Amino acid sequence: MEKVILVLNAGSSSLKFSVFELPASAEMRPLAIGQVEGLGTAPRFKAKDGEGNTIVERRWTTAEVAGPAQALQEIIALLRSHLEGRVLVGVGHRVVHGGPDYSEPLRIDAAALEKLDALVPLAPLHQPHNLAAIRAVQQARPEMPQVACFDTAFHRTQESIADLYGLPYEYYERGIRRYGFHGLSYEYIAATLPSVAPEIADGRVVVAHLGSGASMCAIHDGRSVGSSMGFTALDGLMMGTRPGNMDPGIVLYLLQQEGLSAKQIEDLLYKRSGLLGLSGIGNDMRVLLASEAPRARLAIELFVYRISRELGALAAVLGGLDALVFTAGIGENSARIRQLVCEKARWLGIELDAAANDQGGPRISRPESRTSAWVVPTNEELMIARHTRQLLSL
Ligand code: ADP
DSSP: OEEEEEEEEEOSSOEEEEEEEOOSSSOOEEEEEEEEEOTTTOOEEEEEETTSOEEEEEEOOTTTSOSHHHHHHHHHHHHHHHTTTEEEEEEEEEESOOTTTOOSOEEOOHHHHHHHHTTGGGSTTTHHHHHHHHHHHHHHOTTOOEEEEESSGGGGGSOGGGGOOSSOHHHHHTTOSOOOOOHHHHHHHHHHHHHHOTTTTTSEEEEEEESSSEEEEEEETTEEEEESOOSSTTSSSOOSSOOOSOOHHHHHHHHHTSOOOHHHHHHHHHHSSHHHHHHSSOSOHHHHHHOOOHHHHHHHHHHHHHHHHHHHHHHHHHTSOSEEEEEHHHHHHOHHHHHHHHHHTGGGTBOBOHHHHHHTOSBOBOTTOSBEEEEOOOOHHHHHHHHHHHHTTO
16 A cells, blocks of 8 residues: 655644655655644635645535634545545654754654753744644554654754854753744755756755745855854844844833733734734735835845845855855745846846846846756655655655
């Protein structure tokens, strides 16, 4: 019977999944991909097959599907009917935090789960949902092998100076460090460069992961040497609803002078800032690019400005730059944002090829450009599936 792997990415209100088949020699292909969204408010389920045809689309009340455990039951039921004749042999999870120690994916057992529980305070908004999905699988299929793949792991190759803050050293020992995130995306890009862009794969590369969350990573010879995200996923670039890098004194001011509670500040920083907060319109870059509103333009301008500043910083970490790679929703789809970023990066030797950029790459810089620019689509799910397959020897 043909074997398949399930990949789960659990968020606060959604459970995304992909199912991969395991051909003996070729790359794994997705057989189904979908998500249960709106958990806690208006649960809805959508899934497509590997060719993009819808295989399920339905809605429930919160009484019918209350949380991730029931969402998982629905996903398993769908797989049973849709993937008849195939057998599920492992589940891989995206887990946001692996703490200072995990630089590799981890096979889940009771001791591992306990260690991951201990990391909840480092990512209280994400880690509990990731772990809830692991527990839901344990409950539904106790014998099923599971693997946790961490968003922080790829960055553990960074030198210790790169993850240190200028706080008293005891805070570093207590775990207040720059962890960096989006690691599965960067790892996928680093693994893909040798085939898509072999001339830069060993070089000094900055990857810009520009999605609703956004960050940048400096990669040298395929290894992470610096990242724009730090202790949490709030640092670095301005994002859809997060402000990115800002003076920590602002948080003190909001607490002490404006009388905001910690919860209100959390809400402000995670959900009401960034493109949404500045534009007052929304966090969808497509909407902002189509808008004539002055504050939509301002939001885009700051988005690009922050990227160009971070690019300069990461080029300094690398001691020079051979290539800039764009990925994720905005990076892969918006020729306009790529153009604006590349124009500001001319001083680094990037000369954009406008036609190639409009066509979406992969190479979007002119042949004579000293530093090249690229578009490489990311695939975090496939990265998780690869790790799961490898760790479980499937
Ligand atoms: P995430 O996985 O972090 O939710 P994605 O990587 O899917 O995010 O990126 C989502 C973002 O990509 C959205 O904010 C959307 O505005 C942006 N996006 C998608 N397509 C385009 C496009 N054609 N032009 C500009 N932005 C786009």
